Amino acid sequence: MKRKVFEALQKHVDHPVVLEKPKDRNFGHYATPIAFSLAKVLRKNPMLIAEELAEKLRDEEMFEKVDALKGYVNIKLSADFLDGYATWALKNEEAFGKGEGGKRILLEFVSANPTGPLHIGHARGAVWGDVLARIGNHVGYAIEREYYVNDAGNQIYLLGLSVYLAGREHLGLAVEWPEEYYRGEYIVELAQKAVEALGEEMFADEGFIPQIAEWAKDRMLELINENLAEVGIFFDHYVSEKSLYDKWDEIFTKLVERDAVYEKEGKWWLRSTEHGDEKDRVVVREDGRPTYLAGDIIYHYLKFERGYDHYINIWGADHHGYIARVKAAIAFFGHDPQRLEIILSQMVSLLKNGEPYKMSKRAGNFILMQDIVKEIGPDALRFVFLTKKSDTHLEFDVEELKKEDNSNPIYYINYAHARVFSLFEKAGKSQASVFGASLEGLDDAAYDLLFTALLLPEVLEDAFETRQLQKVTDYLKHLAGMYHKFYYDHKVIGTPHEEKLLKLSAMVALSLRVGLKMLGIEAAKRM
Numbered sequence: 001m002k003r004k005v006f007e008a009l010q011k012h013v014d015h016p017v018v019l020e021k022p023k024d025r026n027f028g029h030y031a032t033p034i035a036f037s038l039a040k041v042l043r044k045n046p047m048l049i050a051e052e053l054a055e056k057l058r059d060e061e062m063f064e065k066v067d068a069l070k071g072y073v074n075i076k077l078s079a080d081f082l083d084g085y086a087t088w089a090l091k092n093e094e095a096f097g098k099g100e101g102g103k104r105i106l107l108e109f110v111s112a113n114p115t116g117p118l119h120i121g122h123a124r125g126a127v128w129g130d131v132l133a134r135i136g137n138h139v140g141y142a143i144e145r146e147y148y149v150n151d152a153g154n155q156i157y158l159l160g161l162s163v164y165l166a167g168r169e170h171l172g173l174a175v176e177w178p179e180e181y182y183r184g185e186y187i188v189e190l191a192q193k194a195v196e197a198l199g200e201e202m203f204a205d206e207g208f209i210p211q212i213a214e215w216a217k218d219r220m221l222e223l224i225n226e227n228l229a230e231v232g233i234f235f236d237h238y239v240s241e242k243s244l245y246d247k248w249d250e251i252f253t254k255l256v257e258r259d260a261v262y263e264k265e266g267k268w269w270l271r272s273t274e275h276g277d278e279k280d281r282v283v284v285r286e287d288g289r290p291t292y293l294a295g296d297i298i299y300h301y302l303k304f305e306r307g308y309d310h311y312i313n314i315w316g317a318d319h320h321g322y323i324a325r326v327k328a329a330i331a332f333f334g335h336d337p338q339r340l341e342i343i344l345s346q347m348v349s350l351l352k353n354g355e356p357y358k359m360s361k362r363a364g365n366f367i368l369m370q371d372i373v374k375e376i377g378p379d380a381l382r383f384v385f386l387t388k389k390s391d392t393h394l395e396f397d398v399e400e401l402k403k404e405d406n407s408n409p410i411y412y413i414n415y416a417h418a419r420v421f422s423l424f425e426k427a428g429k430s431q432a433s434v435f436g437a438s439l440e441g442l443d444d445a446a447y448d449l450l451f452t453a454l455l456l457p458e459v460l461e462d463a464f465e466t467r468q469l470q471k472v473t474d475y476l477k478h479l480a481g482m483y484h485k486f487y488y489d490h491k492v493i494g495t496p497h498e499e500k501l502l503k504l505s506a507m508v509a510l511s512l513r514v515g516l517k518m519l520g521i522e523a524a525k526r527m
Contacts, residue, residue, distance in 0.1 A: 008060045009032065015037060017034055020032070033072055061081070096456070103309035106310075108148055109130075109146075110228070127231065127382050129233075131382070149238055163194050252294075270329060276328070304335045350367055380401040386473045412484075414516075417513060419484075442500060449482050449486050452479055456475070
């Protein structure tokens with residue numbers, strides 16, 4: 001709808017158009033302050049410009065009413081236009097809100113270390129990235145999903161050491177536990193499987209730890225993928241950090257050629273302060289080994305070589321300090337660092353009946369994603385993670401998400417959707433049978449509900465462009481609330497307007513269904 005209003009305005013105005021939604025629907029569906037911008041160009045009173053523009057727009061069939069008020073132009077869409085759009089949407093569900101021609105984007109998210117099961121902090125970034133990709137692809141972008149496997153460095157050796165020692169303990173051999181190692185029942189389970197798969201002799205000598213580590217890392221990656229599959233999250237590409245270091249010499253040479261690095265105190269430093277970092281960063285240690293940052297530099301160099309238009313990384317909030325240094329490296333390679341967008345995902349606090357949720361014995365000191373999925377289901381998990389901006393701390397009580405009442409938003413939305421299906425069952429009609437019904441003659445509450453239902457494409461586009469996915473959950477809660485009130489205030493079955501109200505209900509259900517689908521949730525038809 002918004003695009004159609006834009007097009008109508010641009011027939012009469014050769015100037016960038018801004019459209020707003022009046023808080024008071026009595027003023028119209030849309031409003032534009034364009035007269036104030038034109039006043040500077042035309043050196044003319046904005047009130048007069050607004051009056052002249054309103055007069056021209058009144059000839060547009062899609063507008064029922066156009067008024068000028070204090071320099072604003074207020075626009076009310078016609079009932080015929082809203083009805084026609086609803087009819088098209090109902091007949092073309094898959095195309096509703098679909099766009100095309102957007103940029104190619106590589107989206108990297110989750111990328112949890114393959115040293116243990118996913119915890120609840122990982123889950124938030126996982127759900128957020130998955131839904132960003134779903135919505136982005138729907139509104140016209142070509143988004144591919146990537147998992148960067150952190151399989152290099154000390155954490156993988158530590159995993160191997162932990163499994164090695166747990167395996168020895170399982171075999172009744174002498175064990176001396178170090179200060180730092182991975183704890184939890186999952187390590188014990190992994191060690192027992194490793195003994196079976198690799199043989200007892202692998203646990204007789206520390207020299208076998210690297211092989212045990214590689215085996216354990218692969219098992220952990222399988223487990224992570226199983227955790228993600230339980231909530232419907234999949235990836236197009238996996239990139240191994242370990243595999244990248246073969247390219248380090250070549251990329252380090254490029255950094256030297258571009259005067260991006262310098263040697264000091266036996267180390268090599270990236271001149272990251274030249275691109276906004278608070279201090280220069282070490283990329284090669286005194287012993288010649290590249291640092292963790294070197295892996296990020298290789299990965300992003302190769303990323304940009306793959307030719308996407310834009311790159312998005314979703315990182316945990318604890319990685320905030322890495323943004324400037326990675327962007328500095330990108331700039332030294334001659335790329336625009338603004339093409340890399342970093343979205344931070346804050347941590348999650350869980351409660352159960354108002355008390356802190358107990359840590360998993362299996363994971364040691366974390367709350368496992370799979371435990372919460374078992375307790376509240378994947379739909380509730382997805383929805384609650386999308387109710388706030390990703391960079392805002394999130395706290396929720398799992399017991400609240402089990403309730404079957406209006407306090408549980410996913411239940412409330414699903415109930416509105418199921419209520420529509422129940423209406424059609426009571427009426428003995430199929431939804432397709434009312435698509436052709438005219439919506440002429442309905443009251444203001446009905447047209448307000450229809451307009452709100454038809455806003456979904458705009459909500460999806462806005463949520464993606466602003467990276468504020470909570471706008472979708474807010475919209476779905478609002479639309480469901482409007483429909484529940486309308487249902488209580490209006491009798492449908494057996495009235496002269498039955499088919500019209502059934503069509504309106506079908507349009508509401510369509511927007512709820514498509515909106516939930518964008519969140520990775522299948523709308524319920526029965527409750």
